Amino acid sequence: MLDLEPARPVDRGPTDRPVARLHDLRVSLSRNSRRTEVVRGVDLEIGRGEIVGVVGQSGSGKSVMSLALMGLLPASALPQVSGAVEVDGVDMATAPEAARRRVRRLDLGVVFQDPMTSLNPTMRIGRQVAEAAGSPAEAIRLLRAVGIPQPEQRYGAYPHELSGGLRQRVMIAIAIAGDPALIIADEPTTALDVTVQAQVLRVLAGLRDELGCSILMITHDLGVAAQIADRIAVMYAGEVVEEGPALGVLEAPQHPYTRGLLRARLSLETERGRPLHTGLTDAGALDPDAGTDARAPSGTEPATAVEEAVVERTTVSAPARSEAILRLTEVRCEFAVRDARGRRATLAALRGVTLDVQEGESLALVGESGSGKSTLLRAVAGLETRYTGTIDGPPRSDVQMVFQDAGASLTPWLSTEALLLERLRGRDLSRVERRERVREALDRVGLPETTLAAKPSELSGGQRQRVALARATIVPPRILLCDEPTSALDVSLAANVLNLIHDLRRQMGMTVLFVTHDLAVARIVSDRLAVMYLGRLVETGPVEKVIAEPAHPYTRALVAAVPGARRELPVIVGEPASPMAPPTGCAFHPRCPVMQDECPSTLEGIQLVEIGPRADVEARQHRVACVLRGEF
């Protein structure tokens, strides 16, 4: 799928010499006038044409290591480097700036995590590529090579006029300009939709085959690393704790930390009935001085004491009585917006959603960006009022919401106690009773009382999400809305929060509506799955059933796109269309591998219809909106 020929004859030198060599690399950075050793003695070699995956959680030092490799450690952090960090024989820490710049220009290519922020918003993408490629013609050749359709027309586009997947391809085009020996990819797919992630991983894996370059793939997701890496190095607290062939590390991990990481990772095979492994401790929570930094205290042996939360976990199944607590009928939501060229346009976030949520059940809304899942949640929460159709549910005070970015959803200058007390305002409670309620709420989410006086900036990411949950549940709501509450957290923290939501639900009998882009997460938290695409529901049903036998081609693509070792990633073309111009009929038809003639105009194929045996309980019924009704 890649059409790449080296622009110039490649002289790679002796093939046995590694492209990059790190020897006893130590990097310390200073923040708020405190110096921390972030990389603590890393030895790593990257061979010619080799793909090395570096896996670790936030704070493991993996990104700092990659910046050291580029010679781009932030000067404001006053970096101190010892040991060797060589690319093509040039030490990126000690060589003169001009020499390091030459290496960056000729030997290195970089793909960063978020292509929206990593591309210059005010420069046409063609010029950004040409800046690295040398000429507009070469830039167009590269844009075509990474799979950007009509590169001549796209040359003059600005980044905000492209979709996320195309933007990341532009980043890759910049990275491969000048035919580098090593490409450093730092979480290159984390900010992308799952189906797009699969496409970009294929492009990256193809680079090695076509260009013969080496790739250093930095990721928090073992599944992503396993997908393309030959060799995996696991980092923890600034050290490489395990290194070996990819399959070996995955199937016979030697280090307890790697084992913990593997166990905490959610996949579509994770056992649902048991509490999730949270073996990797929330390092930030252990160290009262760690502040915002979820980094392990230096000197601790990396998570040898694997601690498993002994939470009894029984699947709470939806109650047999079928009573809707929330009833959505033909909910439509449109916004007047400006398109990329500043013209007036209508963004159809929701295009007729009808859904019943039963009392006590947990429903996961799954979809990619633009599917309308978050708008739906906001409408239910009463935060979005510009909708038509009806939403019948409990009063707003019985509905509470937890957001993705717990840090941003907590008022920065209020202490945890003030944030919790705020929710009790207007209730007839004595001061002692209020204190008691606050303590109970903290206790429920497993936070020590010492966090009462702390402001959000003094808490770790996992702790902040717990405070957000405590705030949402201090007055028990009937419905808890969760908008991707774990997607910004490391695996172990995410597992912790998922366990917590499960427990809260069991203790308080709440109904949970959980929005996520991650099927593995949806499968753990929910009884029922509702898959959304461009503002409509395309499939609903019991979660295990939908994942095991997806009836909509889109659901099937989502299930297949979950990365993992030795999984053949599916060829699903394109990206979700813009909600400003959704395709007619079934909106999925331009990407559908089994499209029928009637799909572009169907009215019937967009209605959810029952399939499979008729269920006694509404919530167990499997439904799909597809002309094929799951028969393909």
Add this chain to the structure above:
Amino acid sequence: MARLRFIAGRLAALAVLLLVLSLVLFVLQEVSDADPVASTLGANASQEAREAARERMGLNDPAPERYLDYVGGLVTGDLGTSFRTRHPVADDIGTYLPATLELVLGALLVALVLAVAFAVSSVLRWRGAGLVRGLLFLGSTTPTFLLGILGLMLFYRDLGWLPASGRLSDRGAVDGPTGLVVLDALLAGQPAVAVDALQHLLLPALALAVGPALSIGRVLRSGLVTTLDADFVRTARAKGLTERRVLARHVMRNSVNGALSMTGLQLGFMFAGALVIESVFSWPGLGSYLGASIPVSDFPAIAGVTFVLGAIYIASNTVADVLQGAADPRIAL
């Protein structure tokens, strides 16, 4: 297309604003003790002559009618006739405005140079950054007129480097199409005159520029600091570009947004400041004209100048907005 519509919208806003301004001015004129007849005929005119003048000037008509007449005149570009100079106010403004424009444009240029020097030097931690900053802070805390007087004492009286007043050493040496002496002299091929004019311009422009320079410089500086931290700057460096190229190509354009709108605002203030500084330097601009009109209650003149300045203020902010849109394609006007 969107840009044209935006400008049209701004023009409409301008019209509404000027209408409101005209009403305010008219009411002020009504409630003030000023007697236009006395201003026109002098204190010794006979009662009959006064009455005849009142009738001729339409002062006996009811107020709404007079207001409509007034606005009708404004629409056709008739700002009235000055009681003092007996010339149409529009002509007077045509005479005095170019001097003020030259002063303010000169000050704007100086302010921008100082602002960029301040912002870039402090972001890149150049040596001398502290000095630039210190001087700007000191200057901006001093009132403009005092700054002008101090400048005169140092550069005119003590050092004798710069002239004290006026636009040129020998008046009326050039007559050009723009009315801006420096430009006209260059167009006429008289570089010596241009240099002379520049020397006259430098001190008042500097006095006027210091305050705005600091405001613009601070906004630009914070823009630069934010942008230097951006991911795409890291991408640019990872391409192996030199630091200077990274700054010029990637950082600057993404940092100017706030500075542009601040410049638009400051430009308005500079016109107000110019009125004061003109009297310090005997600069023959709108300030001098206004200064002579106020004591004799020459309302048409005062109102005319107020109108023109209001229009310039809105126009300069509109220009700043359009420039912002040009700098950042994501801004939909």
